[in-house]
Structure formats: C-alpha cells, structure tokens
Amino acid sequence: MSKFKNKQHHKHDEKSVEKSAVQTQAQPVQQQAQQVPRLPAVSVILPMYNSARYIRSCVESVLNQTFGLFELICVDDCSTDDTIKIVAEMAQKDGRIKIVRLAKNSGGASEPRNTGLRMSRGKYIAFLDSDDMYTRTALAELVSVAEKFKADVVHTEQVYFPENQTIDVTPETKFTTFSKEKGGFCKEPMLETDNLAQRVQMFYKGRFFGWVHNKLYRRDLLMEKNIRFDKLLTSEDIIFYFRVLCSAPRIVRVPNIIYIYRHNPNSITRKMVSVEESLHVLTHLMIEGSKVLDDFMSGFELFVKNPQLRQLPIDYIIQQHLIWTQRFYEKYTTSQLDALVRKELKKYCGDFVPFFAYLYGAIHTYRKRLVSYDKEIKQLKAQVGEQTAK
Numbered sequence: 001m002s003k004f005k006n007k008q009h010h011k012h013d014e015k016s017v018e019k020s021a022v023q024t025q026a027q028p029v030q031q032q033a034q035q036v037p038r039l040p041a042v043s044v045i046l047p048m049y050n051s052a053r054y055i056r057s058c059v060e061s062v063l064n065q066t067f068g069l070f071e072l073i074c075v076d077d078c079s080t081d082d083t084i085k086i087v088a089e090m091a092q093k094d095g096r097i098k099i100v101r102l103a104k105n106s107g108g109a110s111e112p113r114n115t116g117l118r119m120s121r122g123k124y125i126a127f128l129d130s131d132d133m134y135t136r137t138a139l140a141e142l143v144s145v146a147e148k149f150k151a152d153v154v155h156t157e158q159v160y161f162p163e164n165q166t167i168d169v170t171p172e173t174k175f176t177t178f179s180k181e182k183g184g185f186c187k188e189p190m191l192e193t194d195n196l197a198q199r200v201q202m203f204y205k206g207r208f209f210g211w212v213h214n215k216l217y218r219r220d221l222l223m224e225k226n227i228r229f230d231k232l233l234t235s236e237d238i239i240f241y242f243r244v245l246c247s248a249p250r251i252v253r254v255p256n257i258i259y260i261y262r263h264n265p266n267s268i269t270r271k272m273v274s275v276e277e278s279l280h281v282l283t284h285l286m287i288e289g290s291k292v293l294d295d296f297m298s299g300f301e302l303f304v305k306n307p308q309l310r311q312l313p314i315d316y317i318i319q320q321h322l323i324w325t326q327r328f329y330e331k332y333t334t335s336q337l338d339a340l341v342r343k344e345l346k347k348y349c350g351d352f353v354p355f356f357a358y359l360y361g362a363i364h365t366y367r368k369r370l371v372s373y374d375k376e377i378k379q380l381k382a383q384v385g386e387q388t389a390k
Contacts, residue, residue: 040071040096042124042139043219045116047109048087049077051130054262055086061133061260063094067140072097073119075112078105083130110229110236113212117222125217131262132213135160138258142216145189145254152248154216155192155208157181159261177257182206185255192251196302197309199245204312208245210238214259221248230292233281235320239292242313246300275332279344282321287348289317322367337361 044062048055062072074087074097084101091097100115113127124146128134145154158179179185182205193199202208221227225247229236245251293313297303303310332340342357349356 038069040069040122041143042067042070042126042216043116043120043122044070044072044126044128044139045113045120046072046074046128046130047077047112047116048074048079048083048130049105049112050079050081050083052079052082052086054131055083056090058128058130058133059087059090059097061136062128063090063096064136065134065139066137067143068096070096070139071120071122073116074099075115076101077107077112078102106231108231108233108236110231113229117228120219122219125219125222126215127213129213133260133262135258135260141254141256141258145252145256146216146218149189149191149250149252151216151250151252152218152221153244153251155251155253156214156256156258157185157253158257159211159214159259160257178261180206180209180211182209186253187255189252189254192253194249196246196300197306200309200312203242203245204316208241210235210241212237212240215241217244218248230289232289232292233284235285235289235317238317238320239289242293243296246296275337275340278324279340282324283344283348286318286321290314293317318363319367322364334361 046058046062051058059072059074062070074091076084076087076099078101084099087097087099091099098119100119102111102115106112109129117125124143126139126142142154142156145151158177158181160177183202193202199208221244225243227240227243227247229240232239294310297310297313338357338361341360342353345353345356345360
C-alpha cells in the first residue's frame with residue numbers, strides 16, 4: 001500500500017469537520033446531517049487507506065445511485081493522507097455515510113471489511129474498494145435480482161475497465177470489459193447448482209472467481225454462518241468467497257456489469273515488483289491460506305470423506321502463488337532463488353526448510369514442464385489442423 005506524507009491542516013474549520021465526523025475502533029459516527037429514516041436495504045462496506053487520489057469519485061458513485069436506501073460504511077485503516085478529511089466533509093452533507101477509523105493499521109482489507117460487517121444493518125451487503133466505482137444503477141440492479149430470485153448471493157461475472165488505465169472517469173470515458181471467470185458468460189439470470197461437490201469443482205476450474213466487490217450478499221447468511229475475512233496478506237477475498245460457496249443455498253449468476261475497476265499502481269498486488277516481496281506475500285498465502293482452507297473444510301462431512309475434493313481449493317490457492325512467482329524463475333539463477341526461498345520458508349518450517357525448499361522448487365519445475373507441454377500440444381494441434389485443411 002502507498003505511504004503518502006501526512007498533510008497538516010492549519011484551518012480550524014477543517015479540523016472541526018474531521019474530528020466531528022470520525023471516531024475510532026468501530027465506533028459509529030454521530031451525524032449532524034439528515035438521519036436515515038429506516039433501516040437500509042444495502043450496507044456498502046468501503047475499506048480506505050491513503051485513497052485521497054480516488055476516494056471522492058468512489059464515494060460519489062455510491063451517493064449518486066438510483067437506489068437510495070443504503071448506508072455507506074467507510075472504514076479507515078489509519079490513512080496518513082487526506083482520505084479522512086475528504087470523506088468527513090462529504091459525510092456532513094449526507095447522513096448515509098458512516099465513518100470508522102481503526103485504532104491501528106491492520107495491513108490489509110480484512111479487518112476493515114470485518115469491522116464494516118459488524119456495524120452493518122442492511123438486508124444485503126456489498127463491498128467496494130476505495131480506488132473503484134459503481135455504475136449508477138449498480139445497487140438497483142443487484143437488489144432487484146436478489147429480491148426476485150430470493151438469492152443469498154448475486155454473482156456478476158465481468159467488470160468495466162477504463163481504457164488506457166485512466167483514473168478520472170468521466171461521461172466520455174471509454175470502457176472495456178474484463179473478467180477472470182472461465183467457462184463463458186451467462187446471457188440471463190441463472191440459479192447455480194446447490195450441489196457442493198459441483199461447486200468446488202467449478203471453483204477449482206475458475207468458474208467462481210473470488211472477487212468480492214462485484215457481488216451482493218444476504219447479510220443474514222454471512223452472520224449465521226460466521227463468514228468473515230481471514231487476516232492474510234493477499235487473496236483473502238478468494239478464500240472468503242469459497243466460504244460463501246460452501247454455505248449459500250441460492251447463488252444467482254447474472255450478466256449485469258455494475259463495477260468499474262480502476263488501475264491503482266499502489267495496490268498490494270501491483271507493488272509485488274521484487275522477488276523478495278512476492279515470495280513473502282505469496283508464500284504467506286500458500287502456507288497460511290492452505291491452513292485456513294483446510295481448517296474450514298474439516299467441518300464438512302463431504303470434504304472429510306472425499307479428500308480429492310478437499311485438495312482442490314488448496315491446489316487452486318497454491319496455483320495462484322505459482323502463477324505470480326513463475327516469472328521470477330526466468331530472471332534469477334537457481335542458487336539466488338534457492339537462497340531467497342530458504343530465507344522465506346524459515347519463517348514457517350524451522351528445521352524442515354531443506355525438505356520444503358526442495359518441494360517448492362520441484363513444484364515450480366513440474367509446473368514449468370506442464371506449461372511447456374501444453375504449448376507443444378497446442379502447436380501440434382494447429383499443425384494437424386493446417387494439414388487437414390490442405
């Protein structure tokens with residue numbers, strides 16, 4: 001995450017605005033503006049950290065929704081820039097904004113999101129990242145589907161991505177669509193299977209990609225099943241959504257595109273530019289994420305009796321790690337990488353570092369071979385197709 005210098009505010013009125021709008025450690029803000037007359041239908045949870053460059057347009061995209069019965073819970077993770085000041089000024093004019101400031105920086109999105117969940121009052125929950133935006137009818141579209149189909153989750157497949165990675169979205173901005181979903185897109189709302197074994201296989205194949213921000217969740221489901229975000233350095237959203245897939249009776253997939261994903265060079269994933277940082281973040285995901293998943297699955301008879309299914313989500317998480325770090329295996333020597341891997345694994349494996357360092361390297365080697373074989377097979381198929389055509 002980015003670290004901007006903390007700007008000092010010298011005007012008395014600016015300090016008053018900020019102090020009146022913000023409290024710490026999950027204490028709701030006392031609003032002086034109009035109060036929401038009834039319980040909101042949707043609680044939009046917005047984690048914030050040093051988001052001054054993006055936050056005004058992000059919040060405005062919620063306030064300008066055609067569906068107005070919502071609360072916007074902004075949870076600040078100890079920003080050192082003007083994020084709080086900007087949102088506090090907006091909160092003075094709109095009572096639907098609630099601001100919370102954590103007592104200390106948590107280092108990720110999990111704790112802010114969990115804090116927002118604890119504060120939420122809506123029938124439905126939506127998550128929004130502070131560098132992104134909603135389309136103007138996003139909440140109206142999601143709530144309409146949820147009510148019509150009595151959905152526990154409304155799952156959208158694609159997001160809008162501004163062309164040329166522009167940050168300032170205007171009516172003239174051109175968008176492309178982007179998705180990590182595999183298996184094709186639906187053309188109309190469809191109720192997904194409630195067969196857990198099939199869902200797990202679909203998750204493994206990339207049919208249920210774990211972005212949390214382009215979906216809508218029934219709040220009672222999350223509370224009753226105690227579904228929360230685990231404290232991980234990355235991919236906590238993927239594991240959160242796997243918990244949802246194992247718990248939600250009714251998941252409705254829709255073709256709607258309601259989310260605008262903006263390029264932020266200071267996001268955690270884009271800051272993993274060095275092999276050291278990548279190995280640190282992704283080894284944490286591989287080891288701690290696998291443990292979190294396995295502990296969760298131990299409570300399901302299906303996974304206990306079917307270890308092949310239990311291995312699929314863990315394999316998926318490890319594959320995410322390998323995809324991110326594979327590029328470094330082409331830039332560093334074997335001895336350099338071995339030294340870095342051993343240093344990172346020592347944090348987790350103690351005296352067993354040599355064994356796990358070997359496994360680590362072997363997995364990468366075998367995956368590289370598989371990728372190479374896959375390319376060769378595609379080339380052979382293309383050659384056979386050309387000869388057949390002749």
